[in-house]
Amino acid sequence: MGGIKNPGPGFVPFLICFSLVLFSGYLFIIERPKVDVWSLAKLIKGAGVAAAIPIAGFAMEVVGFRIMTFFLMCLLLRLFGSPKWSIIIGLSIIIALGVDFLFSSVGLILPRSLWGI
């Protein structure tokens, strides 16, 4: 921790934590915001989108960018309200190939699957 004239590595974090507790306490006691709560269906939709992203990130290293993008786009387009599966699948293929080409052309190397796709 050190002292005020010779602060150690924990000194500044301690001060910041103190200020965080102080202002949070003020907000908790004095300012109590009113919150609009979303319906369960909407929360599930949001949670689905949020959960899909890190899963896709880890899956990308196994199945490759193109396959990951195809499945991610299918899921997200469905969650965002696209009507027909034929449109969703078609768009997902176009997006997977198009975005892969776009990033390759700017020099970003993205993972490929074991089968080279």
Added chain:
Amino acid sequence: MESLIYGFQVALDMQNLFYCFVGTFLGTVVGMLPGLGPAATIAILLPTTFTLGPTPAIIMLAGIYYGAMYGGSTTSILVNLPGEASSVVTCFEGYQLARKGRAGVALFIVAIGSFIAGTFAVILLTFLAPRLSSLVLTFGPSEYFALMFLGLTLVLYLSTTSHAKSAVMASAGFLLGMIGLDPVSGVQRFTYGRLTLLEGVGFVPVAMGLFGISEVIVNAIQEKTSEIYVKSFGQFIPSRGDWTDARWPIARGSILGFFVGLLPGGGAVVASFLSYALEKRISKKASEFGCGSIAGLAAPESANNSAAIGAFIPMLTMGIPANAVIALMLAALLIHGITPGPMLVTQHPDLFWGVIASMYIGNVILLILNLPLIWVFVQLLRIPYRLLGPLIILFCVVGAYSLNNNPYDIVIMVAAGLAGIAFRIYGFDPAPLILSMVIAPMMEMAFRQGLISERGDMWTFFFKPTAFLIWIAICLVILSPVLSRIIYKYTTVRDKR
């Protein structure tokens, strides 16, 4: 002048010119599309700049920022939905003009006003930035610490949310910025033994999550749609009376915007609101405000463009970001191995002058894009969000992953996104968090270096002449609510007598 000519030589290089065009074009598109601001776009595109040199990278990112100021007004005028936060005020007057069949005139006035303000700001930047750099070279750790503290104080006081909420966000940002190795002793802090946290929490994934992912998830949940109300623009060229109404507001907005943009926490949003309030107060046609006032439209749009350019000065000359978007550009420079500050103009003159010269060129490009090609951009508003949202998420995933080829950065991004949603629900502004996260390591380093060099003498650390003046300014900012109340009571009592 020779330096500026050198800057134009750099900016007119084919590669730099191309990326200036790409940046301004993307900025216009991003500014127009509600739900995707320049902060999220810059965060998403940051990894794509790794293969570029620092000069074209910053030219492109800068183009996105000031381009978004132009684009945001289009959606405000045609759809009554601000494409960008600083274009909220444009809805008040621009949409009313559009309803009267004068959308073309509104778009033309906004484009010309933005061009004049942007050019004016770049000229001021050209002359002020080198002089400020020379002054800042005399600063030591005490002065730097005081300056960054002043910047943070202004961010808290100029925030649109309560001071307590902004202080909580700033504190949280500071803590996030301290994760990793202590800069002086090398001790691990808040790493919990994890190797991935040794270098700290990535700033880019946090920014992408806070500004990009949270926005997309909220829009997906709320199923927001927008429709273009105005089907035709009417005539484009304003009348002589319109120009008479617009010229002085454009001038005032340009000046006010530039100096507000200089202030950390000021930025384009504050500049546009202040400018609108000023025009409403001094206008002889105050009754027209809210019903399609040309002055009420021209002034804030000029102010936000001028502020966007003015915000570059603290970053280029002192290495202090004035707002979240500039903080992202500072991060871009650091990633490219360049430390912005007073030495930038001497160590990297091609970058410094090239970026400034590119702003002149970028303003001309934006004028061309926003007038003759406006109908092309309007078609972008017809892209359904159910296609745009997934694409934004995909770009965020690629952007976060490509930083370190590490999927844990995506986890950090999503965690920041979920935090961003909570911040929106409870009314917390994420900008102080982002700013604090960037300047936390610099502030702590300046504080501890200063104390080491002064052998722990706090008096000398805080009371060096320049640092002392800055601390007085900080006290005035903190006490400004109390002082203004005292002055108001005094003037009220005096008027009654």
